[in-house]
Amino acid sequence: MLHINCPHCGMRSQNEFSYGGDASVKRPELNKEVSDQDWDNFVYNRKSLRGKHLELWQHISGCRQWIKVERDTATHEIFRTFKADEEVA
Amino acid sequence: MQKYSIFNLVKNAFSNHENWDLAWKDPTPKEEYDVVIIGGGGHGLATAYYLAKEHNITNVAIIEKGWIGGGNVGRNTTIIRSNYMHDENGLFSEFGMDLWRKMSQDLNYNVMFSPRGIINLAHSDAQMNAYARRGNSMRLNGIDAVLLNREQVKEIIPMADFSENVRFPIFGGLMQPSAGTARHDAVAWGYARQADSMGVDIIQNCEVTGFDVSAGKIKGIRTSRGNIKAKKVGICVAGSTNILAEKLNMTLPIETHLLQACVSEPVKPVLDNVVTFGAGHFYVSQSDKGEMVMGGDLDGYNSYAQRGNLPTLQHVLTEGIAMMPFLSKLKMLRTWGGIMDMSMDGSPIIDKTHIDGLYLNCGWCYGGFKATPASGWTFAHTIAQDRVHELNAGYSLNRFNTGHLIDEKGLGTKTWIS
Numbered sequence: 001m002l003h004i005n006c007p008h009c010g011m012r013s014q015n016e017f018s019y020g021g022d023a024s025v026k027r028p029e030l031n032k033e034v035s036d037q038d039w040d041n042f043v044y045n046r047k048s049l050r051g052k053h054l055e056l057w058q059h060i061s062g063c064r065q066w067i068k069v070e071r072d073t074a075t076h077e078i079f080r081t082f083k084a085d086e087e088v089a
Numbered sequence: 090m091q092k093y094s095i096f097n098l099v100k101n102a103f104s105n106h107e108n109w110d111l112a113w114k115d116p117t118p119k120e121e122y123d124v125v126i127i128g129g130g131g132h133g134l135a136t137a138y139y140l141a142k143e144h145n146i147t148n149v150a151i152i153e154k155g156w157i158g159g160g161n162v163g164r165n166t167t168i169i170r171s172n173y174m175h176d177e178n179g180l181f182s183e184f185g186m187d188l189w190r191k192m193s194q195d196l197n198y199n200v201m202f203s204p205r206g207i208i209n210l211a212h213s214d215a216q217m218n219a220y221a222r223r224g225n226s227m228r229l230n231g232i233d234a235v236l237l238n239r240e241q242v243k244e245i246i247p248m249a250d251f252s253e254n255v256r257f258p259i260f261g262g263l264m265q266p267s268a269g270t271a272r273h274d275a276v277a278w279g280y281a282r283q284a285d286s287m288g289v290d291i292i293q294n295c296e297v298t299g300f301d302v303s304a305g306k307i308k309g310i311r312t313s314r315g316n317i318k319a320k321k322v323g324i325c326v327a328g329s330t331n332i333l334a335e336k337l338n339m340t341l342p343i344e345t346h347l348l349q350a351c352v353s354e355p356v357k358p359v360l361d362n363v364v365t366f367g368a369g370h371f372y373v374s375q376s377d378k379g380e381m382v383m384g385g386d387l388d389g390y391n392s393y394a395q396r397g398n399l400p401t402l403q404h405v406l407t408e409g410i411a412m413m414p415f416l417s418k419l420k421m422l423r424t425w426g427g428i429m430d431m432s433m434d435g436s437p438i439i440d441k442t443h444i445d446g447l448y449l450n451c452g453w454c455y456g457g458f459k460a461t462p463a464s465g466w467t468f469a470h471t472i473a474q475d476r477v478h479e480l481n482a483g484y485s486l487n488r489f490n491t492g493h494l495i496d497e498k499g500l501g502t503k504t505w506i507s
Contacts, residue, residue, distance in 0.1 A: 001399060015400055019390040021344075021502070036490055044342035044433045044489040046502075048331040050393045073345070074393045 002076060007083045008063045020056030022046055023068045023088075050074055054088060090286035093197050112278060113157075113285035118292050121318035122150045124472055125310055127297050127333065128326035129153025131162035131273075131458065132450055134280035135465020136323060136472070137289045143466070144473035147288035150319075152312060154296040154329070158277040161327050164427035165458040166350050166384045168363050168374065170207050170268035171232050174223040177483030177495050178436060179230040184480055185463030186232075186267060192462060198279030201377065204269035207363040208242065210249070210412065212257040216367055220263035227265070235264045246364055249413050257368040257411060270363065270374055276461055299336050300447075307446040323448040323472050328393065328428025330451040337444065342433040342489045343452055344502040347388040349397035349405070349426045353419035355379030364412070371408035373416070380422060383409055387429070387502075397426035429454060431502040434488075436495035439468050439481040448472050449486060454501070 002014035028034040028042055053073045058066050068082040082088055091097060091110045101109055124140060126133045129151045140146045169189055171182030192200050211217045217236075224234035238261045243251050251259060285291055292314070299311035300322070309318040324333055328345045355378050363374040371385040385405030388398050402424060410417045432438060432452030437460065439450050450468045453460060467481040477485070483495055 014398070022391075040342075040490050041340065045340040046331075046342070046344050047335065047340060048344045048391055050332055050345075053391055055391065071390075073391045076392070076394060076398075 002078065004057060004069060004078060005081045006059050006062060006065070007067055007081050007086075008065050009059065012059070012062055016059060016061040017057045018060045020058055020066065022048075023054045023056045048073075052079065056084075090282070112282040113291050116290045116292065118150060118152075118295065118312070118314055118317050119290065121309075122290070123148040123319070124321045124323065125149070125317060125319040126151045126323045126325055127310065128160075128324065128329075129157050129281070129291060129293065130160045130325065130327060131277055131280065131461040132327075132453075132464045132468065133323075133325040134277060134284055134291075135461050136325060136450070136468045137284040137465075138280045138287075139466045139469035140473060141284060141287035141289060143469060146473055149284075149288070150290040150292055150317065151284070152295050152297055152310070152317070153291070153293045156293050157281050157291060158274050161427040161429070161457055162273055162277045162461070164350065164425055165273055166372065166374070166382050167270045167273045167376075167458060168207065168268070168372065169202070169271055169459040170265055170363075171459075172207065172209070172223070172227060172234065172263065172265040172268060173497055174226040175495050175497055176230060178497055179227060179232055181463055181467070181480050181484075182459065183230060183232050184466075185460060188462035188466065189271065189459075192271075192276070192279070196279035196283050198275055198282060199272075200275040200279055201272040202269065203271065203377075204267050205362050205374075206264055206266040207268035207365070208237070208245065208262045208264045209365045210242070210262045210367040211260045212368045213260060217260050220261075224263050233265055233267050235266060237262045237264055245362065246360065246413075248359060248415055249364070250411065255411070257366075262367070264362075268363065270376075273458060276458075280465070297333060302337070302444055302447075305443075305445055307444055319446075321446045321448065321472055323450060323468060325450040325468065327430045327451065327453060327457060330430045330449075337447075339442070341438075341451070341486075343438075344391055344431050345393055345428050346390070346431045346502060347392035347394055347397060347426045348384070348386075348429045348455065349388065349402055349424060350382065350384035351402065351406075351424035352376065352380035352382050352422050353416070354422050356381070356419065359415075366408050366412045369408040371405050371412065373409060373413065381416065381419060383416075385409075387431070388426070393428055395426055395428055397424060429457075433501040434494040434496045435498055435500040437464070437484050438486050439464065439471060439484045440477060440486040441471065441475070442486065452484075
């Protein structure tokens with residue numbers, strides 16, 4: 001069982017969260033020329049890192065906020081959590 | 090190579106079975122190969138075997154980070170089927186069914202192929218309609234499919250929950266009678282033994298650390314046991330695909346996720362078929378030892394851990410108990426996990442890459458084991474002829490760019506959509 005420290009609610013069990021994938025993916029800017037390759041990278045292509053991975057989770061059975069979680073994909077260790085709009089250094 | 094037969098078994102009994110040849114050698118890597126296959130799993134071993142058998146290319150090495158049979162080929166739930174609706178998947182898998190039927194003779198190794206049939210249960214009228222459509226598509230592609238009503242299903246699996254007041258009543262099911270199971274370890278060992286006997290070097294405990302590419306052409310690989318030159322390189326590493334892709338500066342439509350399976354304590358024969366729950370993701374069959382072999386959903390988040398987490402297992406087994414209540418009385422014997430190369434449309438990739446002489450085989454999601462022979466056969470063809478075969482033409486890497494996705498169930502990495 002993972003324990004995720006929701007920046008809004010505190011430490012909660014994994015059961016309350018749902019996963020949203022790689023948080024480093026950026027949607028191409030609208031109102032600009034977007035190449036097929038840019039859309040591909042946004043929609044499909046993923047690095048799927050082994051090790052530290054910044055990802056989105058939603059506290060679906062809690063505050064329902066989207067949050068960012070920095071987690072190790074090999075050990076499942078969670079290093080830091082952020083609010084969705086927080087910049088990650 | 091020593092042939093495995095009843096006569097050799099009796100002969101070797103007189104020497105206490107101490108004089109059998111090794112099934113495959115443990116060679117040191119040569120300086121150069123015509124083809125290097127990275128990944129000694131089922132698909133990699135099958136690829137090497139068909140390179141030698143179908144294309145007479147025997148100067149081949151298989152580079153395996155761990156040991157033969159230690160990855161997903163030894164971690165799956167051994168189900169073999171071709172019950173797909175889309176032509177690309179159906180024709181590819183049905184070609185594989187033919188290879189499965191001949192495999193024990195072909196490899197001189199008993200893979201215990203057991204065509205016991207698979208039943209996908211339906212729990213609504215809409216699902217029955219969808220199954221009728223899929224069954225018709227299958228039959229148009231020459232695949233056997235039978236639509237069963239509730240009574241017919243009850244006759245085959247009376248132990249399922251047929252009571253009236255359940256959340257997901259059984260309306261019927263779609264059966265592929267020719268589907269079944271096989272002994273997964275034997276598949277790996279059988280392919281390894283035959284490939285080795287035809288001159289393929291199986292190099293274990295050898296991790297690939299990099300690639301030598303110059304002027305857009307592959308020249309060789311770097312490994313923990315030295316550099317190896319190669320005219321062609323095939324990548325066939327399932328859940329580790331993204332790790333190798335990163336070394337090639339490639340970003341793929343693949344995420345690595347963890348899939349769990351488990352077996353119960355062995356019980357007397359109760360279930361003759363493979364059965365899947367239609368209102369979630371759960372499947373079960375009974376092994377020859379009597380264990381109930383079960384599996385279902387991904388853990389749901391990127392993982393390279395090769396071991397599972399309990400919330401998903403609990404969720405999957407809740408579905409199992411809803412389908413077959415007697416499962417709740419069984420003790421769990423073992424659980425384990427493997428890391429899957431989940432593609433974004435749920436279908437695999439067997440293709441050339443933008444690097445000349447580098448080939449890619451990945452994206453097997455939940456269904457890698459049953460594809461082992463067809464994947465090896467088509468990947469060997471793609472490597473040997475430097476062009477895709479019509480069977481794997483749909484499994485192209487650029488389909489995500491052109492929009493020709495094969496969304497059999499729309500199940501890729503995003504399990505929460507289903």
